[in-house]
Amino acid sequence: MIPVVALVGRPNVGKSTLFNRLTRTRDALVADFPGLTRDRKYGRAFLSGHEFIVVDTGGIDGSEEGIETKMAEQSLAAIAEADVVLFMTDARAGLTAADEAIARYLRSREKMTFLVANKVDGIDGDSAVAEFWALGLGEIYQIAASQGRGVSSLIDNALAPFAKAMADDEGEDESDEPRKPVRQYTEEEAEAEQTRLQELPIKLAIIGKPNVGKSTLTNRILGEERVVVYDQPGTTRDSIYIPMERDGREYVLIDTAGVRRRAKVHDVVEKFSVIKTLKAVEDANVVLLVIDAREGIAEQDLGLLGFAINAGRALVIAVNKWDGIDTDIKERVKTELDRRLGFIDFARIHFISALHGTGVGHLFESIEEAYQSATRRVGTSMLTKIMQMAQDDHQPPLVNGRRVKLKYAHAGGYNPPIVVIHGNQVSRLPDSYKRYMMNYYRRTLNIVGTPIQLRFQEGE
Ligand code: GDP
Ligand code: GDP
Numbered sequence: 001m002i003p004v005v006a007l008v009g010r011p012n013v014g015k016s017t018l019f020n021r022l023t024r025t026r027d028a029l030v031a032d033f034p035g036l037t038r039d040r041k042y043g044r045a046f047l048s049g050h051e052f053i054v055v056d057t058g059g060i061d062g063s064e065e066g067i068e069t070k071m072a073e074q075s076l077a078a079i080a081e082a083d084v085v086l087f088m089t090d091a092r093a094g095l096t097a098a099d100e101a102i103a104r105y106l107r108s109r110e111k112m113t114f115l116v117a118n119k120v121d122g123i124d125g126d127s128a129v130a131e132f133w134a135l136g137l138g139e140i141y142q143i144a145a146s147q148g149r150g151v152s153s154l155i156d157n158a159l160a161p162f163a164k165a166m167a168d169d170e171g172e173d174e175s176d177e178p179r180k181p182v183r184q185y186t187e188e189e190a191e192a193e194q195t196r197l198q199e200l201p202i203k204l205a206i207i208g209k210p211n212v213g214k215s216t217l218t219n220r221i222l223g224e225e226r227v228v229v230y231d232q233p234g235t236t237r238d239s240i241y242i243p244m245e246r247d248g249r250e251y252v253l254i255d256t257a258g259v260r261r262r263a264k265v266h267d268v269v270e271k272f273s274v275i276k277t278l279k280a281v282e283d284a285n286v287v288l289l290v291i292d293a294r295e296g297i298a299e300q301d302l303g304l305l306g307f308a309i310n311a312g313r314a315l316v317i318a319v320n321k322w323d324g325i326d327t328d329i330k331e332r333v334k335t336e337l338d339r340r341l342g343f344i345d346f347a348r349i350h351f352i353s354a355l356h357g358t359g360v361g362h363l364f365e366s367i368e369e370a371y372q373s374a375t376r377r378v379g380t381s382m383l384t385k386i387m388q389m390a391q392d393d394h395q396p397p398l399v400n401g402r403r404v405k406l407k408y409a410h411a412g413g414y415n416p417p418i419v420v421i422h423g424n425q426v427s428r429l430p431d432s433y434k435r436y437m438m439n440y441y442r443r444t445l446n447i448v449g450t451p452i453q454l455r456f457q458e459g460e
Pocket of ligand 2: 257322
């Protein structure tokens with residue numbers, strides 16, 4: 001499971017600066033979908049071989065008494081659910097009472113905590129941070145988040161227990177941007193990988209903000225189908241994995257709503273947890289995002305959507321509670337969907353009623369289709385041919401009087417499909433051209449229900 005790193009500290013110490021540094025990626029798909037605002041609190045990070053979810057818990061002002069009352073429930077939940085806490089302080093401002101209060105709180109949680117002294121650029125770090133030893137949190141990691149200084153080694157230390165060997169890190173990428181390495185498949189490996197994916201059950205995460213109807217939908221789906229097993233050990237903070245079968249296809253339903261949990265847990269984390277949802281997204285093959293027709297599209301819906309797309313997940317959207325609403329309201333909802341989700345033209349949208357079961361069966365057609373698209377194998381020669389066609393139709397721009405030249409393409413992964421394109425001066429390609437190329441692939445290969453990721457590599 002992907003580890004979760006929480007950034008904790010009083011306001012102004014540099015949490016959002018570090019968050020931005022950890023989560024920015026050149027090929028972030030958010031850039032390809034201009035309508036998606038990135039959630040400023042939750043992001044995916046990839047840095048020096050570590051992949052993780054990073055959460056900015058917001059400023060804890062940490063007055064001496066009652067620190068818990070000062071923190072929003074979601075911030076406390078984030079700390080509770082995090083695997084690692086990066087406790088940030090400001091080396092320039094020196095140690096404050098708020099820092100001490102936060103340190104006491106974190107010590108009482110017995111969380112794996114790393115003490116970070118930020119803003120050591122242009123000052124004598126060692127003497128500036130000397131007083132922070134008094135916090136009793138051990139080693140002090142000196143960083144300058146705004147310049148990225150010390151960040152890699154901080155992450156290396158903090159995530160060492162979670163490190164797993166990254167397959168085929170080719171290190172070909174010369175940019176300083178954090179990004180996941182891609183695989184160079186031989187045709188045989190690609191075929192084996194695809195066969196493997198086709199034989200596995202589809203992991204389907206049903207996600208959405210509270211009260212949109214996830215539990216109702218999950219029960220509806222399970223009620224109609226034979227549930228093989230559902231009781232699984234796990235902590236209350238994990239989603240439940242429910243194996244099921246439908247039309248001869250095996251699925252594992254990732255239940256973020258806690259429908260099939262035995263023990264009733266009255267816990268904010270249990271009721272709805274963003275982190276639990278994000279972990280489910282990371283672990284799924286296909287995400288089913290449920291939206292409430294009666295509520296319209298909320299920021300939180302867009303945040304979850306952005307995360308799912310950035311994670312490269314295949315995606316189906318269910319607009320729920322479509323029963324009993326007037327025709328004019330239906331029209332209004334559709335217009336709003338068009339306006340706010342029009343840019344995600346690859347995902348199928350279904351209008352359903354989980355309560356009555358209307359439209360639920362058809363969801364699975366789109367889920368299957370999305371998964372097929374996400375795992376479909378396309379050979380090097382076809383990918384290169386399509387790239388060439390796109391390039392012939394519309395040439396890449398001139399940069400410094402020389403034309404960017406794309407040479408060949410190959411597959412770099414599945415679910416999401418990754419296309420690696422090699423060429424000259426590819427780092428100068430504007431986003432608009434990358435988008436054009438992505439859409440060209442999508443149209444030509446008729447890829448529905450999954451984002452496509454393009455990676456550009458310089459040279460052969
Ligand atoms: P947050 O409130 O904890 O999220 O803090 P911000 O990330 O908004 O940063 C607060 C201020 O500190 C901003 O003006 C940043 O530009 C500045 N800052 C953040 N990191 C650094 C750093 O490494 N060095 C310096 N000199 N300033 C920084
Ligand atoms: P969750 O928090 O996303 O799991 O949402 P629930 O499944 O608990 O549903 C929240 C509320 O919406 C409940 O009162 C449900 O009965 C209601 N609800 C769920 N699906 C539908 C639907 O399709 N139509 C209508 N009218 N109500 C629904």
